[in-house]
Amino acid sequence: MDIKGIAEEVYRRTGIETTERDVEKVLSGLAGSSHFWEVVCAARKPFSVVAEIIEILKQTKLVKVDEQGDISFTPEGMEFLNSSRIAPRKDYTCPACEGRGIGLEKLKELLQKFDEVTADRPKAIIDYDQGFVTTRTVAGRIALMAGRGDLEGKKLLVLGDDDLVSVAAGLSGMPAEVVVMEIDDRLVEYINNKAAKFGLPVKAIKYDFREKLPEEYVGYFHTFTTDPPETLEALEVCMGRGLTGLSGEGCAGYFGLTRTEASLKKWNLFQQLLVGKFKVAITDIIDDFNHYVNWDYLLESIRDDYTFVQVKPRLNWYRSSMYRIETLSGFKGMENRSVPCELYVDKEALIYRPGKSVDKEKKVRYIKN
Template sequence: MFKYIEEICKNVQLEEGEKTIENILITVYLKEGVSTKEIARRNLLPIPVVAAIKKELIKRNLVIQDCGTRLTDKGRHYIENQIGFNVRDKDMYMKLYLDPWKEHEEIMQIQSELDEIFDNRPRVDVTIDQSKSSIETSLKRAILCLKNHNLVGKKILCLGDDDLVSISLGFLLKKLLKGSNDYSTEITVVDIDKRFLRYINDIAIDKKLPIKCIYTDLRMPLPCDLKNQYDCVFTDPPYTIEGMDLFLSRGIESLKNKIGIDIYFSYAHKSSDFQLNMQRHLLRMGLSISQVMLQFNSYEGASIIGNTGQMIILKTTEKTKSLIEASYKGNLYTGEIKKTIRIYECKKCGEIIKVGNKEKFIHIEELKDHGCCKCGDNMFELTRKINVNA
């Protein structure tokens, strides 16, 4: 493979990393005749930097200046066959890229196709901090991946996937390829929950999606064949500092050793003090915060986190490193670290029921399955929490 991007990055001394040059080529691929100013705006770069990169691209006969910037045949071949960026429905791609959160007809069609799949997914296991995201959230994450040019021709890792992001990514890809199964993208799901792995794998086979599922306990060292392989990572870890450290550390180990690679990090909204501590840990990992999107994620029945969460886009730097490479033996999940008794009230009869460790019902899903001990109804309201940490 020609190392044009690597050479140009070195010649221009580009601090933003090789991904930026790739994104510039994709920008030209999607809109022939695009101006230098527009390239700079779309890629958040100073115009002189874009001009310097263009000069290097022209030297290698990848682009030409002709009423704007245009690809040569060599440049188009390089993008489609070396980078792997080959989109059949460019109009749809551009619509999502330029206006990602609009209710486009194509996205509504995908959502309709996903309805039954999401309805039939396994029940969440709250003991390992699973929560059921909405279809809209899962699709928004896939669209965000597209917007950052991390979808087509990339190796994508989902660290845990009870939100079925892998399925949304696969359906979006299929739409962009107009139903073709000629994927240049590889999606890998690692999870400790075999129910979700089986479910995702069955759908991937049935729908012919480029998804591979691997059982992995992230408390153990990451398998060698998953290290330094991926172009981006999705993770929605346990909402504890320990969970964040472990999942992000495994994500860092899985990524290619390059600057500017994205980690799509979903997390609960937290207090200022908690977030300050989060940022200290992110700094220790050498990750920069590229974007914070509040209330990006929505969850069904997750009242404990207000039913919403934030999306934080992190980028790797030259100082990025994993904090945990060996086995992790400490507490990880919310219930292990922050032990509470939750007091629920039956909405029908007003019966008060305790839920938590050493109680009859360990978590709310068990209570819902059983029903109210007095009237049998399964609708409850959380009234308060009691901290039982010794």
């Protein structure tokens, strides 16, 4: 089977459009690492696409998988790799800023204080598909918003906050006010307790973004930040809520979008939604800005039919690009009413299993804040 044939077979199995270039990126990742999660991180393709490509390579005896789940090329695989003129992927990311292009020297005190204050943070749980980012990522978000003029003296809306960006923002002393809208009662209580203890201008309320935005917060904020679920329905509703909360032209929204659960086709459709429906400009997309700490329930929540997938990650492999959008004259939020939508599962979701239906009751376990 050639590279084109592999791409066609992956599409048949997953229903996700897969190109020859996608296959080449996975092969290049495999040439540089035997660890599945490192390959997912390097390939920047949906999880199920990477898994199916590797499984096809295994079935065609181009790679083999040992008892520890490590993947290596067979002699036939090495010949295939060389004849296809595919080289191992090389990483040129700046180790100091981790590719964000933002120095954190001025936020050293904030980094230390944030770690101290949040040492007792609630554990990420499967009920809401939680997985929080690293401290350096949190500090990077604060620096990015501040550098763009979207934080100091501003009113900040945080839609979902297992990352505790609200606490970091409060500790920075920059925003005038921070309001967190969060579905997890544990986090609502935790954030409010920290705000009271440290005198932070932060308030958390319980909220499910499928419900209408509280009227007092419509058109109230200068900036919003969120980590949205990545079905197109959920992306539309989440962006709609954030934009509905903004006060006018020149306001900003920040959010992450992965390549692990969102193909470039989905990126394209979503970008059309942002520019066409909501009338905003995309000012920044910073690749791999957000690095997530590995969550304990990962292996129990994903497919278990491939041995190379059921391996504990040895790096913070789950990452997302940081978007910044800015409102234009005539920008639109959304009608402020309850909107039921599919939050959790589509063909590109981490928990999606090709050929298997997902129990509607089980979906409740996979809300991403």
